[in-house]
Amino acid sequence: MAEPLHIQEQDDLAIAMVMARKGVDAATLGARLGFSPPTTPHLVDGPSGVRLIGVGPGAWLALAHDPPAGWAAFLADALAGVAAVSDQSSAYVVLRLSGPGAQDLMQSGVSIDLHPDSFPPGAAAITAIAHIGVTLWKLDDAPTFEVAVFRSFAAAFRAWIAAASAHA
């Protein structure tokens, strides 16, 4: 790859799926959490190091770096009655890709427009790369992307990265 690209696995991330109960809106969840969850495919960082990414209507991925043990259960308790929480910390391998090469690599893989005007920092998407389901979000204009793939696909996804970045 002509452009610099750095890849780093984020192996200290705890991840949970948060699903609002029927009829419960984002504001109600926000009141419990202390910050408003996004209602579109974007990420919002909360005060306590919790990041919420909108992955569907009434559905979020919650992320936290190196949280205390039992974090997902704690989150479930905090949201009892307003949302269901499923610990998914092991379900994903999250890779951080940064540098100008990350833009080319990601765009060669996804069939959504990653131009900064269409996909600014904070934007997120659930889509597919090389037939592998991914959830990706953009942190900054470097650009830095984080890509979550299901753990069983991690080797196949790394093989795609190797192939795609060899050609560019």
Added chain:
Amino acid sequence: MNRLATGGLVERDKPLRFSFDGRAMTGLTGDTLASALVANGVALVGRSFKYHRPRGLLTAGPEEPNGLVTLGQGAAAEPNTRATVVPLCEGLTATSQNRWPNLRLDVLAVNQLAAPLLGAGFYYKTFMWPSKAWEKLYEPAIRRAAGLGALSGQPDPDAYDRGHAFCDLLVIGGGPCGLAAALAGARAGLRVILADGDLRLGGGLLSERRRVDGLAGADWAEQAVAELAGLKAKVLTRTTVFGVYDGSEYGALEELTSGGARQRLWKIVARRCVLASGAIERPLVFTGNDRPGVMMAGAVQTYLNRFAAVAGRRVTVATSTDSGWSVALDLLAAGVEVAAVVEARAAAPSAAAQAARAAGVQVLTSAHVTKARGAQLSGVEVAQAGGAVQRVACDVLAMSGGWSPAIGLGANLGARPAWSDAIQGFLIQSPPPGLAAAGAAAGRFDLAEALRDGDQAGRAAIEGLGLRAPDTPAPSAEPQDSAVASPWRTPQKAAKAFIDFQHDVTVADVDLATREGFVSVEHLKRYTTLGMATDQGKTSQLNGHAALAAATGKAIAEVGTILSRPPWLPVAIGAFAGHHRGRHFRPERRTASHDWAAAQGARFVDAGQWKRAQWFARPGESDWLTTVNREVTATRAGVGVCDVSTLGKIEVFGPDAGALLDRLYINTFSTLAVGKVRYGVMLREDGFVLDDGSVTRFGEDHFYVTTTTLNAAKVMQHIDFARQVLWPELDVQACSATEQWATYAVAGPNARALIQRVSLDIDLANAAFPPQAAAKVRWLGAPGRLVRMSFSGELAYEISVPARLGEAFVRALFEAGQGLGVTPYGTEALGVMRIEKGHPAGAELNGRTTAHDLGLGKMMSTKKDFIGRVMAGRPGLTDPDRPRLVGLKALAPNDRLRAGSHLLTLGAEARTENDQGYVTSAAWSPMLGASIALALLRRGPERYGEHIRLHDPVRGPEVLAEACAPTFFDPAGERVRG
């Protein structure tokens, strides 16, 4: 050498060595392979498809029908490459095709003598009978004789890349019109992509001696490209847009010269598109018009002006267009002798004719070339209005029969082009949304018009997107006449007058097809194969339609033209496959302990995308059956561990979760106690079984569902459909947890002892943790899930730990199990044990079985509604005569039962109407010491004890078996309670 001393866009100080048919030659940087061949005086480049007639280059562009060569050698050889689009590079090797033993002496040229037999529809007529001769005789002979280049037969060594792009404006074609459109768009701030198949942008400007905005055409193009780059437009050279798809998606293929991949397949989504693909010159049709030396006038001009390569020493120009005259004048200006200009129209353009006459060129009006003379062109016969025929000596005939706008892409989505009298060609009538043709592709052939039109198309795109176009002026050029006569009319009785050069279709073929009733353009195409070669009739389509019109006495407008489908140019399958070939054909899924299993000698088997351990061979075990028997025996005698992480796992939450599960399963889950697991069966709404699995209740509003490996995605989708579409009023949340947990089945008499050794911090005594118990546990501080359930019929548990810890956990299990005889087992042993227990699995859950068929009918609740309930009660699905699940046990100890065998009663003839059912799964049971099977047998449960014949005509002799209850081993189920 046929190279001019000056001029052209070639670099004379950068020569390149290449070879053609083993002959060493030299070209220049800037050449295509075709122009280098012209410059080297090579006139003969290939043999034709059917008749093996000698052929030379006809064109200088991507529409080339004749100049197909094989590039490179061995596995990397690329057959059927158009020499006209290959940039020359150092060391290039090209080989001619479809000839044996060599190009000049081709044995199969005798096919020409058999031409009357190889006419239109010969494929359908000649080889009808006897049918047996087809495979052995006709097809191999035809395949050898007819054809283009040969594939290497070896795996493609090249890599293919993939790209996605999004833009406001896609401009297809980098000629003057496309450049003007792209400039307008980019100056207004649009995100622009300009794609052109050529290495160098400029299109016709590189071929003609015209000026734009006071600059030489090629210089203006270079300046335009530089400006586009400065405006951040994406300029893709050597990139051919090959298809227009629904939703403003465009497919394009980029030829790569560096970076390791051969090509990149682009999927481009464009809000607006300007089709500036130019026009393709039409050949004239006369006897011998395929002789080497007969070329398109525009091609002669391109070789001359762009490549400084002269195709011959004495040229005749035959034209029905004004553009043909500019070719004659360019040749004269370069000092090439022009013998005559044969003008089909009554009046020649006066200024050009005057200049030609002044240079000593014979000008013939109302005149047609009727015959090309010489195997290698030595002259032409010209007929004038009065009927007088004269011969003109020449070694090149430059012909121009008018221009067809290159609108194929515009018709990709089904819009039929319409005839235009004004331009004597077909134009796009109702283009796909967002696409507009401009310039020559819209019938505006003159440069000045095309520039203006491109600029306007760019502005229309800007305004269509709600923006304001800037006030910059359109690029301009001196206007020139671009009149065209009506297309060629069929000469009477013209023999060997070719319409489709690549597929060897002649006027006589079109006439024959017409006489035989193939009078629609689509039928004509299929019957004669006109336009069906790799060039898709780019030079031949309109002449074919004109011939059909003449033969049927209709106007071309009435005859119409064919639809055009992608791809516009041939695209290698490898480009579509990209990364997805070999072991990356589809993404592979690995479980958490995959590497550990591999280290234990696992052989893996595909289960959907998953790799599952099939068995774990030990040193000295050469036979898989030995291995599987050992795994079964060790599990039933001690304890075995099987990775079942691939099972689908779904979390279902919410106050109405139980209510939803009751509607999804035939049995009831709302009454399941917290801390219990239960087997369940789901039907499709048509009453057949969809899937089976377990449901565990971990909380009042928290259930945990498992599915079979192969149906995981389908069941997740089914649950989402039920809660989002069927019953959105229910308060239920669901998500997949398949990837969160690594799950291991621990089975066998020592299972409890083993699990107690890995400190799950739970009392496993029968009283505390009986069959069907479930609990959340902790392992090394991490959350885990434990359920007591059995697929093998043994005392068994399924333990889930976070997938991150899967490998560590399995290592801990095996460390703890030393002394307990712990053995890993794979899917084969799993299969043997479930057949011994009569549990249905994939082969039985085949989409055609009901719960009743599988002996699970009693599970169907009558107290509630559930998906499939009503349709499962249909007479056809409750017919007692249906095949139902039974066990089969081989009568003779050495007989092997095979899955797929059909069942027959003793003495019945092996005929469909006597079919009693079939074997779904079979295995060698080490516990019984016999071959056993599960089968679907008519009225099966009523026939225990009956002897049945297993009929398997493909694989072996008939085998006798006894029908029995499907539970072969431990029918009382004592062991699971151990």
Added chain:
Amino acid sequence: MRIPCPFCGDRDASEFVYRGDAAPVRPQTDEGFFDYVYLRDNPAGPMREHWHHAQGCRNWLVVTRDTRDHTIHGVVLAREASR
């Protein structure tokens, strides 16, 4: 083909799984199941269809698509579609 998902935005059709006509409604009684399961209209023109955004937000959608030229006139979440 591109399908504008109400949550995710404009997406490649390959992310979606097609189910079919969105018109049939599951009967409340035992009558009408044959029609519900098997009978389908095959209109030439706009048709309301169920699609699942399987490789996106996992929502079932009602897509109004013209069967003649694949023009998509509208997409809503199935759970919010008026039925």
